[in-house]
Amino acid sequence: MIEFVQNVRLWFAPEQVREEGDTPDYRFSLANERTFLAWMRTALALIGGGFAVDQFLPDLRWGWRVGLALALLAAGVLCSLRAVNHWMLCERAMRRGEDLPASRFPALLGVVVAVVAVAMVVVVLVGWEG
Amino acid sequence: MSGEALSARDPGLQPERTRLAWRRTTLASTVTAVLAGKTALHGGPSSFGIVACALCSGLWLAFLALAHHRIRALAATASPAPLAPRHATSVVLCAIATAVCALALVV
Numbered sequence A: 001m002i003e004f005v006q007n008v009r010l011w012f013a014p015e016q017v018r019e020e021g022d023t024p025d026y027r028f029s030l031a032n033e034r035t036f037l038a039w040m041r042t043a044l045a046l047i048g049g050g051f052a053v054d055q056f057l058p059d060l061r062w063g064w065r066v067g068l069a070l071a072l073l074a075a076g077v078l079c080s081l082r083a084v085n086h087w088m089l090c091e092r093a094m095r096r097g098e099d100l101p102a103s104r105f106p107a108l109l110g111v112v113v114a115v116v117a118v119a120m121v122v123v124v125l126v127g128w129e130g
Numbered sequence B: 001m002s003g004e005a006l007s008a009r010d011p012g013l014q015p016e017r018t019r020l021a022w023r024r025t026t027l028a029s030t031v032t033a034v035l036a037g038k039t040a041l042h043g044g045p046s047s048f049g050i051v052a053c054a055l056c057s058g059l060w061l062a063f064l065a066l067a068h069h070r071i072r073a074l075a076a077t078a079s080p081a082p083l084a085p086r087h088a089t090s091v092v093l094c095a096i097a098t099a100v101c102a103l104a105l106v107v
Helices: A001-010 A013-017 A026-056 A063-095 A105-129 B004-009 B014-040 B047-076 B085-106
Strands: none
Touching: A001 A013, A001 A063, A001 B004, A001 B085, A026 A063, A026 B085, A063 A105, A063 B085, B014 B047, B014 B085, B047 B085
């Protein structure tokens, strides 16, 4: 957690990242940027999913509808925060010539999306009956 | 190898692929903005709905401006500079602000 707060300061300080190590081949930086953008698209899709649950499942009870929408929105926010953090860590690792950071976030996100999807199927079925 | 490759066109088309990645991301943000507008103005326009809709549209425009800025930077030189951390953070803040708008609209 403390490490995360220190990283947050680096998000806003390009000079600090650029002081370390050597500038990598621009193609590696661009590949890192595309990975960041792919994660941003995932985050935007999750946020859009939050809106969509609210709009396209109007017959659900309020609690379920809001709960599912909040789960998707929270996943979107986490995903976008993680996107910039991981991008910055990768950029720094490349400058220092270290291994790229390992992450359990993709597995975590996969599990969360699966749980929300199963919950949505159950809730829609139960919601139609009730 | 990199010395000669930098002067010539990159055979891997890295800047072009990055430009298209930005385009795809603006497309995703457009879909989110349209859904936000639909949610905000659902059930007739209210003053809160109009404010939320304006806010989401503003965030979408900010996102487009950031993407456009980066796309122009990518097109300007053969070996573009890496993305600035502030630029990446601004993109993330746009997404989070949209999520906060969604939170206010949904609850």
